[in-house]
Amino acid sequence: MKLKLNYLLFGCFMMTSTATLFSQKDYQTNSEITSNLKGLVAKHKSNATMTSLTKTLGGENIWLVTLSNGKPENNPAMAIVGGVEGNHLLGIELATKFAENVLNNHKDILKNTTFYIFPNMSPDATKQYFSKLKYERQGNTKKTDDDRDGLINEDGFEDLNKDGLITLIRVEDVTGDYMMLKEDNRIMVKADTDKGEKGSYKVFSEGIDNDKDGKFNEDGEGGVHFNKNFTYNPPYFKPGAGEHPVSEIETRALLDFLYEKWNIYGIFTFGPANNLSKPLKYNAGKAKKRVVSSILKNDAKLNEQLSENYNKIIKEKDAPPSIANGGGFFEWSYFHFGRLAMSTPGWWTPKFKGDSIIKAPENKDANFLKWAEKEGISNAFVSWQEINHPDFPDKKVEVGGIRPFIKNNPPYRMVDSIAIKHTSFIVDIAKMQPSLTITNLKREDLGSGLTRLTIDLHNSGLLPTHTEMGAKSRWLRKVNVSVNLNKGQEILSGKKRQVISKIEGDSTIKLTWLIKGKGKLVLKAGAPQAGTKEITINL
Secondary structure (H helix, E strand, O other), X not given: OOOOOOHHHHHHHHHOOOXXXXXXXXXXXXXXXXXXXHHHHHHOOOOEEEEEEEEOOOOOEEEEEXXXXXXXXXXXXXXXXXXXXXXXXXXXXXXXXXXXXXXXXXXXXXXXXXXXXXXXXXXXXXXXXXXXXXXXXXXXXXXXXXXXXXXOOOEOOOOOOOOOEOOEEEEEOOOOOEEEEOOEEEEEEEOOHHHOOOOOEEEEEOOOOOOOOOOOOOEOOOOOEHHHOOOOOOOOOOOOOOOOXXXXXXXXXXXXXXXXXXXXXXXXXXXXXXXXXXXXXOOHHHHOOOOOOOOOHHHHHHHHHHHHHHHHHHOOOOOOOOOOOOOOHHHHHHHHOXXXXXXXXXXXXXOOOOOOOOOOOOOHHHXXXXXXXXXXXXXXXXXXXXXXXXXXXXXXXXXXXXXXXOOOOOOHHHHHHHHHHHHHHHHHHHHOOOOEEEEEEEEEXXXXXXXXXXXXXXXXXXXXXXOHHHHHHOOOOOEEEEEEOOOOOEEEEOOOEEEEOOOOOOEEEEEEEEEEOOOEEEEEXXXXXXXEEEEEEEO
């Protein structure tokens, strides 16, 4: 497959100065996102619409922004999804700014491609960033019994040092299995007894053991996680998973929409899964199981090529491992929905480089704090402060740790440049989308009213009409080729209607018919996710 990108045009775009609709100094609240998107859609009425799929239990809208040429279902489409994790505000910004960047700078792409954009699938959770008490909430507002003790939301967080942030508590205790990191004693790590290390602390999230079960904050507000509520490898009976897959209003609304949009060929997710910085690897054994748990062979090759292009544009190294905890949206979009699935967190802490190189670069927290110091981020860490704790009356207890949200979301001043790069990558993928054409029509008059018709059905896009998983799932609509005859015409050889499972990128299938009769007939070929073409032929 030839996946060639026009990096020169990308470079020119990066150098241009464009005014953004969203002039912000910090991440947007749900109401600000709503207001700004409504303003954007009003400005581009012919190419954008905005509607609410549903409302969450917390009363927040799940917005859908559709970008198109005015007829969204007539073109192949890609879905862009943000807010799959409640603590990942960057993903919401990148999805939102993608809409802005396309409408302001890439409107031509809408001639052939539709984008369905879901900016925030976890609006109940993201509100916690803007609350008086800030902690990394993931779940919606459904009341849940996470520890299954018969009580609901009975053990939540308490702000013990009254700073409005939930961090950690460390308790000095010889029975503990934590110790201070030698290279940075602000950071607590588990002692490795194999290396002769000895723990002297216990570490918990900031709060009180309200139900006296020896656990801290295990059953507080924040019910079901969007990114744990899907059907692929669901984490049954785990906190945040829900009573069953797709149990939540927002999850059902999204899937109801996606399953009805046959023109979707790809899903781009901003979340913790990452198959773009480093592609997924094919595993023959896992691929052959009844429940497939490996990317399939041809899809792995495609993933590798897309990853190479992503890294050329984004130019960020040392990406963290992809995170998949079960029931995730990205995994569902490939294994169960069968579409071209791409996911990235969009940003991660760069590996620190400087005069005072830390000796433990494998420790993510140490690397983050060094990088934050270099960037002049002064509030990244809450210094340890001794407090009196009712659960440890005779122990030294301190509150402190890395500020919530800050590790997953860069300073807001960086967001625009990150958004521009990811917009460019997604637009380039759209230029590769499957696109069927009927070409090289050949008519042979064989006499006695007989005509042999031959065509090349060509996929001029660089992406296949179906992923290998999509073809295997039998859910995606196949390429449908039909010959619509008029009175007095008869097909003697070939099929009046036939289906083709898959056409690779930049590939051709030759089709032929022997037809008896004269006059006009109509030949139609296509699939919703690859476009449909129709030609009239005179016999």
